[in-house]
Amino acid sequence: MSLTSERGAGRSFFVADLHLTDERPAATGRFFRFLQDEVAGADALYILGDLFEAWIGDDHDEQVARETAQRLAALVATGTPVYFMHGNRDFMLAERYAAQSGMTLLADPARIDLYGVPTLLMHGDTLCTDDTAYQDFRRRVRHPVTRALLRRLPRALRSRLARQARAGSEAAKAHKAAAIMDVNEAEVVRVMREHRVCRLIHGHTHRPAQHVHRVDGRECERWVVPDWYARWGYVACDANGCTLRTDAL
Ligand code: MN
Numbered sequence: 489m490s491l492t493s494e495r496g497a498g499r500s501f502f503v504a505d506l507h508l509t510d511e512r513p514a515a516t517g518r519f520f521r522f523l524q525d526e527v528a529g530a531d532a533l534y535i536l537g538d539l540f541e542a543w544i545g546d547d548h549d550e551q552v553a554r555e556t557a558q559r560l561a562a563l564v565a566t567g568t569p570v571y572f573m574h575g576n577r578d579f580m581l582a583e584r585y586a587a588q589s590g591m592t593l594l595a596d597p598a599r600i601d602l603y604g605v606p607t608l609l610m611h612g613d614t615l616c617t618d619d620t621a622y623q624d625f626r627r628r629v630r631h632p633v634t635r636a637l638l639r640r641l642p643r644a645l646r647s648r649l650a651r652q653a654r655a656g657s658e659a660a661k662a663h664k665a666a667a668i669m670d671v672n673e674a675e676v677v678r679v680m681r682e683h684r685v686c687r688l689i690h691g692h693t694h695r696p697a698q699h700v701h702r703v704d705g706r707e708c709e710r711w712v713v714p715d716w717y718a719r720w721g722y723v724a725c726d727a728n729g730c731t732l733r734t735d736a737l
Contacts, residue, residue: 496530496568500602502723503533504611504691505715507577508552509541514737515716516552522720523559530568536691536713537575537596537611542654544646545639546584557589564590573598575611575692579630580638599683603727608685612692612712615671615679621660629653670695676710677703689713689723689730696721696734 508516527533540553560570572591574581586593597610617623628634638646661669670693680688680701686708696714700707714721714734721734 496527499530499724499726500532500534501527501530502536502609502689502711502713502725503716503721504536504575504713505538505694506535506720507538507541507716508556510550510552512541515720516555518720518737519716520555520559522722523563526722527563527568528566533563533568533570534594534609534689535570535572535591536609536689537573537613538577538691539572539575540578540581542650543578543581544643544650545580546582547643548585549643553585557585560589560591571598573609573611576613576626580635582639597679597683599685602687602725605687606683606685607687607689607725608680608683610679610688610690612671612690615675615690616669616693617672617675618668618670619664669693673701677701680708687711687730689725691715696732698730698732 503522506515506519508519523533539556540548564570570589570591571594572581572586573594573596583593594609596614597608599606599608601607613622613626638649641649676688680686680703686703686706688709689711691713693712694715694717695712697712699710699712701710702708709730711723711730711732713723713732716737718737719734720737721732723730723732725731
């Protein structure tokens with residue numbers, strides 16, 4: 489193997505909130521370069537939700553969906569597993585697209601052993617418990633019965649529903665205080681305790697940072713991965729710990 493294909497060796501990468509769409513080619517190009525230049529040869533890539541701006545079903549018809557499947561499948565073929573957790577934008581992504589792109593679907597939350605450190609992975613929306621209107625909406629649309637019904641609708645109708653949901657979400661966000669849309673600290677501590685971890689990695693809030701939370705007397709880490717709008721970036725972990733990187737797009 490050449491040196492360039494081993495750049496990610498010994499490291500695992502975590503990304504979320506790429507919101508890929510044909511309408512934002514700069515983010516797509518940056519993601520493909522990231523896969524090639526940094527992730528190639530890595531131990532694993534974890535996509536913690538909202539890989540796509542919208543996903544109406546595995547018949548989703550965008551060039552970026554086809555190209556992303558090809559690029560991820562190529563990465564997996566070279567020995568770097570890719571794990572995908574649903575976000576609130578792409579929760580309709582299912583087995584067919586996962587198989588096409590070589591991705592392994594992860595439940596939210598997922599507890600993994602990361603170089604000997606038990607680590608909890610989440611998209612992050614379930615941590616925003618102060619936003620009760622959103623949590624009610626989430627419970628309804630993510631219900632298995634709702635999802636089964638959605639899958640049976642014609643694609644044009646699913647597209648229209650997705651557009652309406654996004655517009656409704658943007659309108660609602662405009663009237664909500666920023667604090668309501670961030671994670672609830674007590675909920676963070678509760679999930680870390682419940683899953684017996686002292687490290688949590690999530691996305692969704694678009695507030696990249698490393699936080700410290702005191703859980704039963706221990707200082708525990710919470711890593712928030714960046715979105716890929718005006719910037720891009722990731723959290724990378726190895727046997728020595730994690731680092732957060734963000735850069736302008
Ligand atoms: Mn999200």
